[in-house]
Amino acid sequence: MGERDREREEFLRVARLAKDATATLAPLPRAAKDAALHAIADGLTAAAPEIVKANAGDVARAREAGVAEHMIDRLSLSAERIAAIAEAVRKVAALPDPVGETVRGSVLPNGLELRQIRVPLGVVGIIYEGRPNVTVDAAALCLKSGNAVLLRGSSSAIDSNTMLVRVMQDALAGTAVPQEAVQLVPGTSRDSAKHLMRARGLVDVLIPRGGASLINSVVEESTVPVIETGVGNCAVYVDAWADLDMAVDIAVNAKTQRPSVCNAAETLLVHAGIAEAFLPRVLDALRAKGVTVHGDERVLACARQHGHDGVVPATEDDWYAEYLSLDIAARVVDSLDEAVAHIRTYGSGHTEAIVTSSQREARRFVAAVDSAAVMVNASTRFTDGEEFGFGAEIGISTQKLHARGPMGLPELTSTKYVVTGEGHLKGQTPPAS
Template sequence: MSEREEFLRVARRAGDAASGLAPLPRAAKDAALHAVADALVESAPEIVKANEADVARAREAGTSEYMIDRLGLTVERIAAIAEAARKVAALPDPVGESVRGGVLPNGLELRQVRVPLGVVGIIYEGRPNVTVDAAALCLKSGNAALLRGSSSAHESNTALVGVMQAALAGTDVPADAVQLVPGTSRESVKHLMRARGLVDVLIPRGGASLINSVVEESTVPVIETGVGNCAVYVDASADVAMAVDILLNAKTQRPSVCNAAETFLVHADIADAFVPRALEALREAGVTVHGDERIRSYGGDVVEATEDDWYAEYLSLDISGRVVDSLDDAVAHIRTYGSGHTEAIVTTSQPAAKRFVARVDSAAVMVNASTRFTDGEEFGFGAEIGISTQKLHARGPMGLPELTSTKYVVTGEGHLRG
C-alpha cells in the first residue's frame, strides 16, 4: 500500500470516528480523557525509551540543546502531560451550548448550537507534548485528531498515540479518534494539506516557515496560529518604572514563545528618562538590543538595527528598539512590521490608551500589562490549541469553543412557508 493510500485509509477512519464521537455526552469524553491520562503515567517508561531514540538521533544531527530540551521527555514530564489532559476533562463542554435563539414571529423555535468541527488536522514541530495536548482538546470538543508531528519526534509520537488509542479502546470514544498521519516524508504532510473533503480544518503550530508553507499550499481550510512579532509601546505619559518592568517581563520571562516581546517603541518625549534605564535592565538580563540611531545614542553596546530586525520573531534574548515621535508613528510601525499577535501600550493617559486600542489591529492589545498574558490559561479559558492571528472563525487564544462550529436547529409544529 502506498503512503498516500495509507493516509486516505487513516483519514477515512478518522472521519468515521468523528461521526461516532460527536454525539457522545460529556461524561463519556471526560472518562476517556482520564483513561488516557492514567495510561500515559502507566506507560511512561516505554514512552521515555521511544523518546530516547529521537533524542539520540537529534544529537547525531547536531540539533541545538535548546531544541533537544523541547524534544525530550522524562517520567516527570509525562506526568505533567497527563495532568494537563485531566485539566481538559475538567473544563466545560462546549458541544451543544446554545449560542443564541428564541421563538420567531411565526412560532418557529430557533436555536444556534455549538457542534464539533469534525476531523481536525494538526501539523506541528518537535514537541511531543503537543501530541497529547492537541488530542485531548480535540476529544473534549468532539473532534477526531489527525496528527502530523515533526519527523524528529516520530518515535515519541508513535508511542504516545499508541498508548492513547489503547486507552480509548476501553471507553465509549472510538480509538480512531486519535491518529498519526502515516510516514515521515514531506509528501505525508502534503497528503494532509490536500485532504479537502476528508479533513475539515488544519491548524499549524510552529515557526513562520511552517505556518506559511501550510497556508500557501493547503487546500484544506487553515487557522493560522503562532507567529508573534509583539511590540511594547512606551507612551509619553508612561510611568517609567512600570514601563521598564513590563518590557523586561515581556522579553525575558520566557523569550522562546510567541507572546514574548520582540520590539519596543518609545515616545521621543520620554526617551531620555526611559531608554537608559531600559537598556541597563535589558543588559543585566543578557538581552541584545538592536536599535535605530536614536536608541543607539543612549548606549554603546546597542547593535544597529536592520530592516530585517523590525520583522524578526527572535524567540531569543534579542529585541529591536526604536524612538518614535508620536503614538500614531508607533501604530504605523506595528501595522508595517507586526504579525497581528499581541501589542502593549504603557501609559497613564486614558485617551492615549483608547486611541492605541482602537487603531492597533492585533488579536490582543494590552494596556499597562505584559504581552506574556496572551495565553488560554491566563485568560481563564483553560488549555489552548494555539493562538490564532487571523480574523475568520477564531482569533486569539483558541480554547474548546474555538474548536467548534455551529448549526441551526429549527423546531416547528407542522409549519409551512407560504
C-alpha cells in the same frame, strides 16, 4: 503502486477512519468523553516505561545527528514528564464541555424556535514540530470538544509519537470514544504532510503549530481551511504619558521573562517626548538582563550620549524580526499614530502593549491597533489561554477568521442552527398552536 501512492492510499484510509469516527464521537455526552480522557491518562502512566524506551530511540538519533542540546531537551520524555502530560489530560477532562452550548436562541415572529448550538468541527489536523507532548495535548483537546484528530508530528519524534498514539488508542478501546478518533498521519516525508493539506472534505480544519516557515508552507499549499498560529512580533509602545517605572518593568518583563515564546516583546517603541528620560533607564535595565538592543538613529544617539555601548544599529530586517532571543528592536516615534503605523507595517498581529496614564491615548491605541490582543499597562506575556482563564489552549491564532488570539475548547467547535416548528411552510400563515 509506488511508495508515494501507497503512502497516499494509507493516508486516505486513516483519514476516512477518523471521519467515520466523528459520527459516533460528536454526539457523545460529556461524561463519556471525560471517562475516555481519564482512560488515556491512566494508560499513559501505566505505559511510561515503554514510552520512555521509544523516546530514547528518537533522542539517540537526534544526538547522532548533532541536534542542539535545547532541542534534545524539548524532545526528551521522562517518567516525570509523562506524569505531567497525563495530569494535563485530566485537567482537560475537568474543563466544561463546549459542545451543545446554545450560542443564541430566540422565537421568530412566525413561532419557529431558533437555536444556534455548538457542535464539533469534525476532523482536526495538527501539523507540529519537535515536542512529543503536543501529540497528547492536542489529542485531549480535540476529543474533549468532540473532534477526531489527525496528528502529523516531526520525523525527529516519530518513535515517541507512534508509541503515544498507540497507547492512547489502546486506552480508548474500553471507552465510548472510537479508537479511530486519534490517528497519526502515516509517513514522515514532506508528501505525508501534503496529503493532509489536500484532504478537503475529509479534514475540517488544519492547525499548524511551529515556526513561520512551517505555517507559511501550510497556508500556501492547503486546500483545507487553516488556522494560523503563533508567529509573534509583539511591540511595547511607551507613550509620552507613561509612568516610567511601570514602562521599564513592562518592557523588561515582556522581553526577558521568557524570550523564546510568541508573546515575548520583540520591538520597543518610545514616544519622543519621554525618550530622553526613559531610554537611559530602560537601556540600563535591559543590559542588566543581557539584552542586545537594536536601535534606530535616535536610540543610538541617546545611548552614545549616556555612554551606553550595548546598542547596535537596527536594519530594516530588525523591525520584522521575531527574535525569540535576548534581542529587541527599539525606535523613537514622534506620536502614537507613528507607533501604530510602525505596528501596522511590521507587526504580526499577535499582541501589542501601550504603557500610558492617559485614558485618551489608551483608547486611541486600542482602537487603532489591529492585533489579536492589545494590552494597556500590562506585559505582552499575558496573551495565553491559561492566563485568559480558558484552562488550556491549542494555539494562539494570529488570523482574523474563526478564532483570533488564544484558542480554547470553544474555538475547536462550529455551530449548527436547530429550527423547530409545527408544520411551518415558507410563504404561508404559520400554523396555530
